[in-house]
Amino acid sequence: MDNQQKQASNTPTFETLASLPIAFSQSQCIVHKDEIIICGGTNKNECYSYHTSKDQYKYICSYPKEVSLCGHCVVKRVNKKMPHIINLLSFGGYTIENRHTLVMQYRSVWDDEEADKDMKQFNQWLPLVNAYNQSIILGTMRSNYDGARAVIGGSKNHLLFITHKPNDIVVIDLNTFRLIQQSKLLLNESWLYHHCFVAKDGLSNKQINKKKFEMLLFCHKTGLSIEYDENNNTLQFLVLWVCTTIRPLKSYAYVAVDNIVFFLVDMMTPLLHLPISCIHIQLKKMNG
Numbered sequence: 001m002d003n004q005q006k007q008a009s010n011t012p013t014f015e016t017l018a019s020l021p022i023a024f025s026q027s028q029c030i031v032h033k034d035e036i037i038i039c040g041g042t043n044k045n046e047c048y049s050y051h052t053s054k055d056q057y058k059y060i061c062s063y064p065k066e067v068s069l070c071g072h073c074v075v076k077r078v079n080k081k082m083p084h085i086i087n088l089l090s091f092g093g094y095t096i097e098n099r100h101t102l103v104m105q106y107r108s109v110w111d112d113e114e115a116d117k118d119m120k121q122f123n124q125w126l127p128l129v130n131a132y133n134q135s136i137i138l139g140t141m142r143s144n145y146d147g148a149r150a151v152i153g154g155s156k157n158h159l160l161f162i163t164h165k166p167n168d169i170v171v172i173d174l175n176t177f178r179l180i181q182q183s184k185l186l187l188n189e190s191w192l193y194h195h196c197f198v199a200k201d202g203l204s205n206k207q208i209n210k211k212k213f214e215m216l217l218f219c220h221k222t223g224l225s226i227e228y229d230e231n232n233n234t235l236q237f238l239v240l241w242v243c244t245t246i247r248p249l250k251s252y253a254y255v256a257v258d259n260i261v262f263f264l265v266d267m268m269t270p271l272l273h274l275p276i277s278c279i280h281i282q283l284k285k286m287n288g
Contacts, residue, residue: 018055021048026194028074031255032086035108039074039090049109058109061124063090067100071146071194077157077174084108089160090125091138094146101128101138128177136177138162147251149197153213155230163217166191169235171228181228183235188221194251195219198261216261218242220250 024041031037036050037060045063050056063069072092079085086106093099107122128136139145148164152174160172163185171181185192200214211231217224223240252265 018050018057021057021059022046026071028072028090030074030076030086030088032076032106033108035110037088037106039088040069040072042070043068045069051110054110060106060109061104063100063102063125067102067125068098070094071148072100073145073148073150073162075150075152075160077152084111085122089128091150092145092148094144094165096137096139096141096143099137099139099143099145101136102126103128130177138172138177143168147193147195149192149195151197151199151215153199153215153228155211155213159213159228159230161197161213161215161226161228163192163195163197165193168192169226171235181233181235185217185224186222186237186239187219192217192219196252196254196261196263198254198256200225216240218246218261221247 020038022044024038024044027041027044028039029036030039034052036052038048038050040047040063045065045067047060047062048057049060051058069092071094072090074088074090077087077089079087084107088104088106089101090104091099091101102125104125105122109123128138130136144165145162146165148162150160150162153159153161158174159180160174161169162172163169167185167187169183169185170179172178173180196216196218198216200216211229213228213230215226215228217226221242223242225238225240227236227238228234229236246263249263249265252263254261254263256262
């Protein structure tokens, strides 16, 4: 195989799919079975479900009118007792005045045969409240969640890890929504913004029931392996070497699949001479 054939075999193959109902920028997407749930975008409050087999979209709901989305973050929490329903948590905002923290119990909009009178409690964004029906807003007065990234993990899948501007990581107990740990990150850049933050085992459940949870963070020239120890409530950091291909990249979409992270970036720069690029790294190889 000559060099030209090798290059062609390593080139990602893209397929044209049905167009989005509306244009989104900085949207947040959640994978659920055969669906990709699109949860709004910058100045766009609409939410849709894309069915990967049908190549079709269905409207789910919209964020409340008073919510202004810009650099928000959405994560999912699965209930093993009800696998057909997932809990979504959406948060964001760069000041306390425009910050939101909302939850949704999502039930597939494609399962029409399961629709019943109880559907009113599903598929709508509602304020996160405590046992006294008081609203909970994640973060402190100074927290800046514009462009924040988060993952859910822990031995009981009960911990929320948030990395956000300027260079912070916080750990929140999802059962009480109390802050249990926070720390500063050592960065080679001014701040974290639309960066990559994933569980080290990608989308697998290998870390469930373990007392140590590992994550990876990439932003521009910075690469970090982060380990949280539940027993001691401590965070440890290991600096990772970042390959030259992704060093110029700072803001990107990404997805972790089977220990591989795919970076989807818009690189209208003379450095790489590509309008759109798909770059991937294998997580297991990052630590040698």
